[in-house]
Amino acid sequence: MASRTDTKTRILDAAEKLFAERGFSETSLRLITSKAEVNLASVNYHFGSKKELIRAVLARYLDVFMPSAAIEINRLHHAPEHASLNEIFSALIKPLLELNKVRNGGTIIFLQLLGRGYIESQGHLRWFITTHYGEHLATFVKAVAASAPHIPPAEMFWRLHFTLGTIVFTMASADALNEIAAADYGEHNNTEAIIRKVIPYMAAGVAVPVLTN
């Protein structure tokens, strides 16, 4: 039994790294199993198919992040004064950075997987997340809406997806952007620094008054 979980974990560890770096369809099972030093067929034995492996990789992160994020949001929401958007987004920093303790580079891997998933899977991931973590998401959306009551729900829907695009695209390109920033401006940002840069941007965008003319 020790060997089973071991093999499963080795596959998940190798897969998530490669998936985040090169995308799902660009990562072959042969590459994963060779990096994980397990037999090719063990993926299908333990996970059934490549698609289910992808889901397992994502679920391993979502199962840690989503409850943790919901707790932080609830903590804010139950506070007497209404939290600002910056505070709400910042409440996600701790859950995100805790993923770094689960695995080296976990934070950026998770965000990159999220982005890859949303773009590559043409809606499948969106469905998967909303059906499996809908309550957690609703907590977050409710908190954001309460902090920006001047934004109509439909407009908020769009802006939250703008926000998702911002963070997810940024993280997918984070390594490349960091290289350019280092070369051109002498900047060296880790994942946390980038997250702290992007939060004010997103908060300002979400809260900007709707143009009426």
Add this chain to the structure above:
Amino acid sequence: MASRTDTKTRILDAAEKLFAERGFSETSLRLITSKAEVNLASVNYHFGSKKELIRAVLARYLDVFMPSAAIEINRLHHAPEHASLNEIFSALIKPLLELNKVRNGGTIIFLQLLGRGYIESQGHLRWFITTHYGEHLATFVKAVAASAPHIPPAEMFWRLHFTLGTIVFTMASADALNEIAAADYGEHNNTEAIIRKVIPYMAAGVAVPVLTN
């Protein structure tokens, strides 16, 4: 000679649509040539390789969009009063929507291709665009920087890439988001409506004061 350009165009037309919908690596040459109703080998005959076809598809849009965008930005920049960020971003609407006249759905196809390219090509597209359209990009960046002089260059670098992520991710998911918006809020947005929604979001994010604490 009529047949040559015809075949080339048929390939480009079919390819850009499929590339935008499913991504580059998920789109096979066999799918492209069957949709285009041309022979499989004609892609390699006319373009040399799949990679060069991808470049040709992108260049056909960039060659129209980039000069047109630069003209609009320059028009703003030469005006006596400084343009606002909203005006600068809005100046891109016309060049973007003109792509719709070049081809049906050209605007969203272009933005989706851009997003796919940035995410799939791990920096190749970024290099291609900056080396081929660097002067046009510089015009845009200079105009934005002049409109938000309180943002340091390094911070502006990051915020402009946040902005790219916002628009590009949004457009890549536009169809799916539109379906949800229609079902949940009775909204029906075309490409222009989405662009007009996202511009205030991006402008507010780019201009938000840098936190100093």
Add this chain to the structure above:
DNA sequence: GATTAATTTAAACGGGTGTTTAAATTAAAT
């Protein structure tokens, strides 16, 4: 109209993909 060049075509090539199979091995249970 004959000759040359450009294009289209069908077929094959070599290689990579996810998945399945059945035998070999290891672990667990009786």
Add this chain to the structure above:
DNA sequence: ATTTAATTTAAACACCCGTTTAAATTAATC
């Protein structure tokens, strides 16, 4: 210790990929 179950393994399967080839066809040139 023997039987049963779980896991690992090497090999093969069937399929799709981008690219190349060489012959057939079409267009352009002399």
